[in-house]
Every structure is written in structure tokens, then in C-alpha cells.
Amino acid sequence: MDGSLPINNYCTCARRQKLLLNRNSTYLGSMLQQLNDRRTMNGWALFDWANSAFALVITTAIFPPYFEAVIDKEFTALGMQFSNSSWLAFTISISYLIIAALSPVLSGIADAGGRRKFFLQAFTTIGGLGCLSLYFFQDMGDLWLGTIGFMLGLIGFAGGLVFYNSFLPVIATVDRFDKLSAKGFAMGYVGSVLLLILNLAMVLKPELFGIPDTGMATRLAFVTVGIWWLVFGYISFSRLPDDVRKKSAGLADVAKKGVEEFQSVWKKVKASPQTLRFLGAFFSYSAGVQTVIFLASLFAAKELGFETSELIQVVLILQIVAIGGAYLAASVSKRYGNKAAIYFQLVIWFCICLAGYFVQGKSTFYGVAAAVGLVMGGIQSMSRSTYAKLIPTREDVTSYFSFYDILEKMAIVMGTFIFAGLDLLTGSMRLSLLALSFFFAMGMIILWRFRLEEVETI
Template sequence: MFPTGQDRADQTEGTNPRMWDDRKSVRSWIMYDWANSAFATTVMAAVMPIYYQKAIGGTDAGWAFTQTASAVIIALLAPLLGAMADHSGNKKAFLRVFTFIGAAASLCLAIPGKGDVLFASLLVILGMIGFGAGGTFYDALLNDVASPANRERVSARGFAMGYLGGGVLLAVNLLLIMSPGTFGLPEGSAGSQISFAMVGVWWILFSIPLFRNVKEASVRPDGTLGSQVRAGILRLGETFRQIRHYPELWKFMIAYWFFFDGVNTVIVMATSYGTTIGIKDSDLIAALLITQFVGFPATVLFGNMASRLGSKNMLYGSMALYVAIVILGFFMKNALHFYLLAGLVGLVQGGSQATARAAYSRLIPPARTAEFNGFLTFTSRFFSFGGPLVFGLVKVFTDSSRYAILAVAFFFVAAMVLLTFVNIAKGEREAERAFDGWSTDSGRTASI
């Protein structure tokens, strides 16, 4: 277990204890998920993909390339930025920068009009960078606000609030778009443009509690940006060398890569698959709202159950349900079936990711939370091409989207098998020993 009362960082560099489980800090941390999930629902999932093609004049291929470019940039930036944040001891500062980048990009998405495809793509990429890179530092702050015993519950509440916040603003935005006259707006693109601006305002407004109330363990900053960059590069290199000292962490990460790949494939291919089998656009959007609002209470319940039954048991259950979802998806024929599957996804999507985030936080060195969260972001995004690739190849060779969605079950089965080899308690002890051997005054690691 972690030391109580006095944070580990205080034993080496600082004198300020970490305020674990302070209610205001926890609530403020949770509210950030409410804030940034507006971008995920309105820009990433529902409104912008349609607006990009119908109002701006882009193509589905252009949208795919935009998503690919942002994912590559985030994957390349995340581990270095995480290392820099840990070295400087100021994860909140990095989170603040990327929050403003993402929110500003969302506000500016109200500007592009017909033919401004490149401009819109660049803004989406900036927004995705703000969302993705910022999430690295947000996840890393979980260790600063919650004790190990409460991380599953706190992490789940964050995801739950994300579902609720993203769903609430998406519902409002859809009203603006579908009934503009009710709000005194002209027909056309005005509703969508205002929706993008609202995402930016929402993101900034509800991020304020985290920036004001969350405290992180202090370390001695290096002082200059250049020295932080150099130290970040050195620490990143050491992460690749020293990670062999965390065998349980390695095994968990490999299982997570398969799980993340499966979940990501379900998310990014659901709309395409639904369209292929004849589900209307209105039903696809309605299903997204179902996922959001089912996900809110389900994620809270999932986190509570994970605290009682254990992270691994709940992850096994969620992976098994995902296998059932893709099997049922194989037989899906109408909108009602799609709604039911959306509800099932809502039961486990947020809770399983929150539980995986909390379990991962137990296995990483406490002094390098941002760095290791960045490393996970990099590797999971790097390997996330596998699910869509398998989907595409199966579709090409079988000429059947149904067999393609069924093939995604492989990733969840593989994750379940790999997870059986992970010993969470042993991994926690390995992280403790790793910290004891870590040199905190130079940003370098001693031999372990």
C-alpha cells in the first residue's frame, strides 16, 4: 500500500502532503470529464462528421485522414509531454495549455464554410490534440486526488460525469440543429456553428474547478523550458529501458492494448456498420444519446462494483459482454436492435475504461504518473490500427460487414486471456520498489 499521511514525494523533495480524497479536489477532478466530453460527443462523434461532409464539402476519406493525422501527432507527443510534466512537477500547467488549445479550436470551428476543408481539418486536428494530449495529464492527476483504495470509484465517477455532460450538451446542440426556428435561428448551418462554439465555452467553463482546487505533489522544477525538454527526452529514454523492471505492468499493458483496440473499433465502426445495414442517420444519433445516458449511472455502478469485487473481475465481465455485443451485432437487422446494443455498450464502455485506468494507476511509479500515462497513450494509439485493419480485411475477403464486426471479438477474447496472467497486487509492490530506487534529484533512474 501507499504511505498514508505523507506523500512519497515529501520524503525526498517536497514538504507539502498530497490531499488524497479531499472531496473538493475529487469533485473538481471529476468535473473535467464533464467539461471535455462535450468535444467527444459533438465534434468527434455526432455533429462535426456530418457537417464536415454536407456543409463544408469534405469527404469521408478526408475525415478519416484528419483523424489519422491527429492520432499520430498525439501518439508522438504524449510520452515526451508526460515526461516533461513529471520533471517539472506541474501537470496542471500542461493540462491548462491543451485545454485552451482544444477549446479555442472548438470555438473557431464555427468559422469554416463551404469549401474550407483544409481549414476545418486543421482545426479538428488541433481540437483532437487538445483533447487527447490533455487527457494524458488529466489521467495522471488521478494519483494526486484519490488514494489507491478509492481510485476505481473516483475514476468511474469521472467517466460517468463525462457521459452525462457530453450527452446533455449534445442533446441541446441537436435541438439547435434540428429546430433552429425555435431558438430564432435561420435554417442552415447556424445551429451547427453555434454548437461548436458552445463546446469551446463549455470546455473552458467547467475546467475551472480543476485548475482552482486540485493540488498535485510538488517537486523541484528545473526552471527553463529547454532544460525540461532535455530532461523529458532523457526520462523518456529511461522509461523504455527501465520498464522491464515492471513485468506485471508490461503484461497489463499488452492486455490493455487488445482491449483498447476492440473498444476503439466498436466506437469508430459502429456508425459505418449501422449505415451499411440500413440504419437511418436519425437512429444512429439517437443510439449515441442512449449510450451516453445509460453510461452515466452504469459507470458509477461499475466503479462501485469494481471496488468491491476487484478490477480484474469487472474487466473480465466487461470483456465478456463486449464479445456478446459483437456477436449480437452480427445478427442485428433493424433500428431497435441497434438501440438495444447501444444500451449494452453504455453499460460497460465507461466503467471498463475507468476501471482499467484505475488499475493502471496502481502499477506505475508514483513519481512518474504523467510520463507513464503518456507512454500508455502512445502505445495504445500506436497499436489501435489493428481492429479497423482486421475489420477491413475481413470485409474485403468475405464481402460481409457482419463477418467483419464478428471478427472484432478476437480482441476481447485475447485481452481476457492475457489479463489472467496479471497479478495486480504484485504489480503494486513492483511499483513501490521502483520508486524507492528512483533518483529524484536528477530526473534519472538509479540501477534497480
């Protein structure tokens, strides 16, 4: 078999693309000129370069081990006993629960009021300022400052993704989804790795930067993320299509209309069995994927004794592998289809959870981290582009992607909550990691009956 798309799949995509353009020509209007425009697509991918710095430097590489180092291993708060790892996991759960609750209203407003770009800018600003505030997080006395600053970063990052993802079907034709989605993730990995290298140098050799100690260097790393996110984010905004504001009687009316639109989309999604199957599988395996990404470095620091500088090196390896992993997934999808590409990666994710339970030495953990890198970008890139192919209209794409993002956020809530609960009850992060393998197994079972080529316009 050559590397071309299967004829049936190609024809299906072509027919769906033609239907999309015909059915939504009135709405597209000024947007049609943006389809497949190189400057616009590069600007869209640049936002991944901007916000991925938060996902890598703060949530994955530096903040979890820093939190573990400056916060007591066991403490009492809100009248309850917590471990530092369970507190961090619960913080992630609450942050994503908040944004999941807001997403239907916000995405509906974005579509009904034509304010997709506005909300992307707003959440980017919130997230960037949250990162800057972490400079003042120094010890146990700053527990709430650090917690709230981290939560603002998470809310800004997660809240903006639904609006960012929803630009994909509006700026590119369906045949470009896989490649453009992979390009976005790859640019995110490259940009975040470059910033992480700078942060590694700051932590290892603070004196070269005129920084008095490692603690100060770590807190300045949080500042670099905030600046990076805001600067490159606003460059990206200058290249994305401007909002086409729709007439409305007021914010309350727009919000109401947005919720009604969201409910309408839900009815359409329920009418498509294949879309429901994909979303069910996506919800299950996302609980495992996102929890591993958020808490792997904390696991390494607490269970295996990794220092911050060592963890940064591990994450650098992981990210470099992930750059190729995103494009590898796109290549596998082009040859064998999206379902096969996702399924192959789920098998690897399942094995990663099993290996993580038994890993003892640092050298073995490097191998596990490399495996995570191989499938981390691919599973997210393929999931995003597969779902984009299931959306039958461009008129309310933000609401469609809100379903996708809400499911992912609720999966994060469930995954991190179960992880934190088991950690708190058993005192073992290993058992929590092992439990995540269940989510990947369920994802594979549900995905087995999914058939992308059978999806019809709904």
C-alpha cells in the same frame, strides 16, 4: 461474499500506500495536503464534465454524420481515392499518431519541470479553439478546414488526458482510485448529455433558437462544445494543485531530462511482468473500444440510414446507460476484483462486434448501442484505476501514465487504420467492425494471466 475488499488485496493496497508515502515524502511536500481533499477531487472530476462534451457531441454524435452528409461519398485527395468514412478514420489515426509521438517528451517535461497543470491547460485551449473553428466547415470546399479543426480538437482532447489522468495518484489515496475514477467518467457522461440535449433541441427545432436551418444549428453545436470545454475546464484548473516548478537550465534541458525519466520508467515497467501483461491486454482491447466509440455513429449513418437527430437520440440512450455502467463496474470490482470486472466487460464487447456485423434494422441497433453504453464507461474507468494501482511512485506519475496513454493512442491508430483500410478495400464498414472482435479476443487471452495481487513495488 460481502461487498468489502478481500483482506489480501486490502493489505496489499495498504502496504503499497504506506510505501508510496514514505518513499516520496520529499516530493509530496505541499502535495500531501491535497490527498483526498473533497474540493480538489471534485475539481478533478469536473474536468471530465468539461472535456467529455467533445468526446460525445463532436466525435460520437454530431461530427461524423455531419461529415458524411456534407462531404462527397467518394473523392480524390493527395493523389488518392477516398471514401468519406475512410478519410475520417484516417484523420483520427493521424491525429493520435501525432500526439503519441509527442507524449513521451511532453509528459517527461511535465514531471521533470513540474508543469503538469500547464500542459493540461494548453491542450484544453487548443482543443477548444479547434471546436470553435468547425463553425466555418460547411461543404466539400471546406474539407481541409474541417479536417484540421477536427484534428486540433482530437489532439487537444487526447493530449490533455495524460496530464489529467496523472493527477489521480497525486490527489487521492489508492483506496479511492476506483470510486474517484468512476465519478469522473460519470460526471463526464452527465455533463455531456446535458449539452447534447441542448444540441438536439437546436437541430430538431432551430427556429426556436432563431437559427435559420439545421446546418447552421449543427455548426453552432460545435461552438457550444468549444465554449463548454474552455469554461468548465478552467474552473477545474482553479481547484487542481498548482504546478511546483523545478529548477532547470532551460526548456531543452528539461525536455532531455524528461525523455531520460521516461526511459527510466520504461525500464521499471519491464521489470514488472504483471504490469506488462496488463498493458499488453489494455493495448489490444483499447484498439477495439476506441474505434467503436469513434466510428459507431458513422456506421449507423452510412449503413443503416440514421439521420443526425436520430443519432443524437441513440447517443443519449447510450450515455444514460453508461452513467450506471461506470458505477456498476466499480461495484463489480469491489466485490470480485478489477480483473473480473474488466474480463466480464470484454466478453460483452466481443459480442457487440459480432452483433454489429449482422445488425440490419434501426431497432436492433438501439439494442447494440445500449450494450455499448453499459460497458463503454466501465472498461475505461476500470482500466484507468487498475493501472493507477500498478504505479509504485508518485514522483514521476505523468511518465507512468504516458505509457498508458501512448499505448491507448497507438491502439487507436492501429484500430482506426485497420478499420479505414478494410473500408477502403472492401467498401464495407461491417467487415471492418467484425475485424475489431479480434482485438477483444486477444485482450482476454493476455489478461487471463494477469494477477493484480502479485504486483510488487518496482
